[in-house]
Amino acid sequence: MKRRMINSLLGVVLVVVVVFCVPLALVEKQSIVNAANDRVDAASVRVLGLVESRLAAGEPVTGEKFAAQVTDGSFVTVDIPGQPLIAAGRPVTGPALTASETGASGEVVTVVQSRSDVDHEIGNMLLLLGVVALLAVQAAVALAVWQARRLARPLIDLAETAERLGSGDPRPRDRRYGVPELDRIAEVLDTSAERIARMLTAERRLAADASHQLRTPLTALSMRLEEITALAEEPDTVKEEATIALQQVERLTDVVQRLLTNQRDPLNPTAVTFDLDDVIKQQVEEWGPSLRETGRRLRIEGPHGVLVTSTPGTVAQVLATLIENSLMHGAGTITLRVRPLGNSVVAEVQDEGAGVPPELGNRVFERAVSGRNSTGIGLAVARDLAEADGGRLELLSLHPPVFALFLGRSRTAQEAVEEEQEEQ
Known part of the structure; x- marks a missing residue:
């Protein structure tokens, strides 16, 4: 930036020098030449006056009589009819x-003046203009360097402020530099620092999100433990229920780890290839007691053995949120439908309830937006989890309500062979 400012200001000064100094030099040169011509004309007039006065007085005209009018570098000749040519001074060459x-008597006076003095005066004039132009350029360079440093220092300071904001230090510096544009940038950075500070304080959302995310597996775990207590006299059943409870604990641990990991490093890759049937089976087992208590049913549709690339814990949490949403806000049979779609796999959750109000639409994914008395966090967190894992959660239909989780599809070896055979 410094170099650009110096070059710009120097270019402007050079243009000014060319525009003003060149015409001024031409005008001054012509003025010097005209002044020299006027002096030569005046000398010839003075010599002619002397010659005429001598002739009128009947006195002889000689070169000594008007030699005083001859300056250095001049040559004067007087041509009087009937008399020899009279000359004074040295002949001029060049x-x-x-x-x-x-x-009046026909006498002719000729004055010849050498241009050496004129050329010398013109040279001095051009030298003076050149010195002035050089001083102007030097002053412009010095001014440009000073101005560039004056503007560069605040920019460097602003860059350091931006770097501090990026490194997590949102304290405003409240510095101003006397330049309106730079002061505006500093003001915006200070405002951004305050905004970032407020955003950092919003980290308490982690507690709300974690509590909401942990509520579902904790509820299921509590119900499983209650069943274990009720069936304590049947060892095989107790073992089975205890195993399911342990799975719930493992899932709970995975959810907590996922939430904490997303807070520290949202780009942490955890995607693996797994069978979607395993996650669906887990959801059927987890939500079975709740569905039986409410007289609802979970129906599974679609092909089996579909492989997807994602994080099993994330997919399970998103599906659990959609099923819980259907239990809370929907009615009738809940349908979990799996269908391949190109390079993706869509897991749809649908119920037979009234659906999503038209005034809500996709706003159901916004925080604190809820159709009934609920936290309004679940769907927002589910969409964030899906997007952080490389998937996508969308609302396909308002009535009946259809929520779709888009996942990356992983081809089996047999499918890859069949596709290669089709291409051949």
């Missing part, structure tokens, strides 16, 4: 200025 005057 470029010269010439002036002639004719008297």
